[in-house]
Amino acid sequence: MSSGNDQQSEALSKPTFSEEQASALAESVFGLKVSKVQPLPSYDDQNFHVYVSKTKNGPTEYVLKISNTKASKNPDRIEVLNHVIMFLKAAGFPTSSVCRTKGDNTASLVSIDSGSEIKSYLVRLLTYLPGRPIAEIPISPQLLYEIGKLAAKLDKTLQKFHHPKLSSLHRKNFIWNLKNVPLLEKYLYVLGQNRNREIVEHVIHLFKEEVKPKLSHFRE
Numbered sequence: 001m002s003s004g005n006d007q008q009s010e011a012l013s014k015p016t017f018s019e020e021q022a023s024a025l026a027e028s029v030f031g032l033k034v035s036k037v038q039p040l041p042s043y044d045d046q047n048f049h050v051y052v053s054k055t056k057n058g059p060t061e062y063v064l065k066i067s068n069t070k071a072s073k074n075p076d077r078i079e080v081l082n083h084v085i086m087f088l089k090a091a092g093f094p095t096s097s098v099c100r101t102k103g104d105n106t107a108s109l110v111s112i113d114s115g116s117e118i119k120s121y122l123v124r125l126l127t128y129l130p131g132r133p134i135a136e137i138p139i140s141p142q143l144l145y146e147i148g149k150l151a152a153k154l155d156k157t158l159q160k161f162h163h164p165k166l167s168s169l170h171r172k173n174f175i176w177n178l179k180n181v182p183l184l185e186k187y188l189y190v191l192g193q194n195r196n197r198e199i200v201e202h203v204i205h206l207f208k209e210e211v212k213p214k215l216s217h218f219r220e
Helices: 004-013 019-030 075-090 141-158 178-191 195-217
Strands: 034-040 046-052 061-066 108-113 118-127
Touching: 019 034, 019 046, 019 061, 019 108, 019 118, 075 118, 075 141, 178 195
Parallel strands: none
Antiparallel strands: 034 046, 046 061, 061 118, 108 118
């Protein structure tokens, strides 16, 4: 979602591990006996669905997450994200569990020789959480209510979350942050000239006029 040099640098930073390499990482870093690995969708990181041989007590499916080179330079943010998951799990939310490395850490930095340079990637492992994306199921008022209820409960619970490195989550001009809605104007061209673009332009205009002046009064 960038252009020019930014797009090239982001493309180069995304991991390109093969299924065999992912399997080897799961075994060497986390001590799993892998039976199968499948790629999962991802944006600028890389995710794999990892299956292991059946065990007596432990789970048999995991998600191996490999951060891009840029994100891997900020291990504090990954640490906070892992602690958020553990915090929500302890609070009773249906989340994945964070798995420990063989060295008893929540993530591990691995270095790979790409041929022209050595690249480092942060690797972590979560238990696989089965389910279906909302986009694949019929939407009903009751379902929307349940989603809103869960989101509100999540918001209230996270107000109690504390971590000494919490500030690492704050990134200037991060387009996925809702307070940065106006930054999306530079990507309007991908919509072409149609009704959808008119709707998006209207929403951005309303945000700039109605919301942005009041942002300082809102709790993040």
